[in-house]
Amino acid sequence: MIDVEIEADEWAVAVPQAADLVRDAAHAALAMAPEGDADDAAAILLTDDEAVAELNTRFRDKPGPTNVLSFPAPDNPEHHLGDVALAYGVCAREAVEQGKPLGHHLQHLVAHGMLHLLGYDHMSDVEAEAMEGLERAILATLGVPDPYAAEQGDHG
Numbered sequence: 001m002i003d004v005e006i007e008a009d010e011w012a013v014a015v016p017q018a019a020d021l022v023r024d025a026a027h028a029a030l031a032m033a034p035e036g037d038a039d040d041a042a043a044i045l046l047t048d049d050e051a052v053a054e055l056n057t058r059f060r061d062k063p064g065p066t067n068v069l070s071f072p073a074p075d076n077p078e079h080h081l082g083d084v085a086l087a088y089g090v091c092a093r094e095a096v097e098q099g100k101p102l103g104h105h106l107q108h109l110v111a112h113g114m115l116h117l118l119g120y121d122h123m124s125d126v127e128a129e130a131m132e133g134l135e136r137a138i139l140a141t142l143g144v145p146d147p148y149a150a151e152q153g154d155h156g
Contacts, residue, residue, distance in 0.1 A: 001041045002026040008048040010088045015103050018046060025107035028138045029114035036118055041078065044110060045085040052087035065090050068109040070116035084113035104144045111138045 004019040011018045022044050030036035045051075049065035056062050056069060065087040073082040086109055095105040115131055122128035136146050 003041070003043040004046070005043065006046045007051065008046060008088045010048065010092070011046040014088075014092065015106060017103070018106065021103050021107050022046070022110050024142060025110035025138070026114050028141050029111045029118070029134075032138045032141065033115060033118050033120070033134060036114075037079065039079045040081050042081045042114065042117055043083045044113070045083065047085055047087065049087045049089040052085055052090070055085055067091050067094060068113045070113045072117050072119075081114075081117040084110065084117065086110070086113070098147075100145075100147070104139075104147075107142055107144050108135065108139060108147045111135050 002023045004022045006012050006018060015021065026042060026044060030038065030040050052069060053063070053065040056064065056066055059069070059071070067087060067090045069085045071083045071085075073080050086106070091105055091109060092102055095102040098105065112131075112135060115134060120127070120131045120134070122131050132148055136148065139145070139147065
């Protein structure tokens with residue numbers, strides 16, 4: 001089960017179908033990732049920059065907000081993978097800067113956060129390529145364009 005909590009009203013105003021988009025992206029990540037299971041659960045919080053900044057400082061010792069934070073849970077019989085939090089202001093700015101709809105960016109970041117809960121990371125180039133490949137596949141099932149296509153063009 002994917003629980004979605006919309007704490008910042010800006011999310012609901014900017015993306016009225018935000019809860020559905022989040023659930024769809026989370027379920028797609030669970031379906032595509034080999035480690036995922038339909039019985040897996042997660043809580044996803046759509047909040048503001050201030051709340052994410054506080055979480056980022058408290059749990060990562062980094063100041064300021066970031067787009068998405070993932071908090072994996074220890075193994076448990078309830079199949080609760082953990083929690084994901086997204087900051088509205090950061091995500092909205094990034095969507096504008098990247099020229100993409102906020103709903104698409106939201107789904108990308110939810111998929112990214114869910115993959116972190118499933119044990120994926122992007123600390124090395126090899127890890128990043130594997131994670132980005134899965135993100136592309138997940139987003140393709142949702143009809144969301146490749147979020148890395150513009151970056152690849154910039155490096156050519």
